[in-house]
Amino acid sequence: MxxxxxxxxxxxxxxxxxxxxxxxxxxxxxxxxxxxxxxxxxxxxxxxxxxxxxxxxxxxxxxxxxxxxxxxxxxxxxxxxxxxxxxxxxxxxxxxxxxxxxxxxxxxxxxxxxxxxxxxxxxxxxxxxxxxxxxSDIVLKELEERHYLENLLTQSWVKNMNRLKKNMFLFKIANRFLKVLNKFVR
The missing domain is CATH 3.90.550.10 (Spore Coat Polysaccharide Biosynthesis Protein SpsA; Chain A)
Incomplete structure (x- = not known):
């Protein structure tokens, strides 16, 4: 520490x-x-x-x-x-x-x-x-590509959640679904 x-x-x-x-x-x-x-x-x-x-x-x-x-x-x-x-x-x-x-x-x-x-x-x-x-350079490149793709997917997810926020009813449903799903994933 x-x-x-x-x-x-x-x-x-x-x-x-x-x-x-x-x-x-x-x-x-x-x-x-x-x-x-x-x-x-x-x-x-x-x-x-x-x-x-x-x-x-x-x-x-x-x-x-x-x-x-x-x-x-x-x-x-x-x-x-x-x-x-x-x-x-x-x-x-x-x-x-x-x-x-x-x-x-x-x-x-x-x-x-x-x-x-x-x-x-x-x-x-x-x-x-x-x-x-x-x-090696190739392993570094592969790691960077995977990281880029994961970030891209995350950004896409956030973008879609922001769209959902405009419709509060759908946003609440999606939010509850994610909370339930999160309990099973951890």
Whole structure:
């Protein structure tokens, strides 16, 4: 955790220990992002792979790391100012096979006033260096294309929802449907 981040409550670790599968290398739960304009709940990915490790990656305040991963892959690369934790998760879950468990409980509160939140340009530059050092150009291109298509689909979805808002009755029906569907997806 960073200096300003805090555990969600006094019982988080105790509650998680009971849920964690001892065969898992990484266990990640829910992170609450606190910013100037309010809070956002960030859910960890359901599964880990190369794409997830690049675009839907784990975050360190809400992730438990088995010590053997550090023994096998080394500690965080402190040559970075921002992406040391991201690079570690990228290496262990994107480039290598590690066992992962999703914990559906809030773990930590992350305050968006640190360097990683305010210096996005440096963060992207460091990520780009890590990716170029570890992936071929064709793999990078394929990842970028998939990400582009997923964003396009999301934008299309948002655009259609905005159209629905003009008809409040249809919007309410669609909204209720999505809430019910969301319960089954998580």
């Amino acid at each position: 960073n200096s300003g981040d805090i555990l969600f409550d006094a019982f988080v670790v105790e509650n998680c220990v009971e849920q964690i599968d001892e065969n898992c290398d990484l266990c990640s739960g829910i992170l609450i992002l606190k910013g100037k304009t309010g809070s956002v709940t960030l859910y960890p990915p359901k599964e880990l792979g190369l794409y997830q490790s690049v675009y839907k990656h784990l975050t360190h305040p809400n992730t438990f790391i088995k010590k053997t991963l550090f023994d096998k892959f080394g500690m965080y690369n402190e040559g970075h100012k921002i992406v040391s934790d991201w690079e570690f998760f990228f290496v262990v879950s994107g480039l290598n096979k590690c066992k992962y468990q999703l914990l559906n409980v809030p773990i930590a509160i992350f305050y968006e006033d640190g360097i990683s939140s305010v210096n996005k340009e440096l963060q992207e530059r460091e990520k780009s260096i890590v990716l170029k050092n570890n992936l």
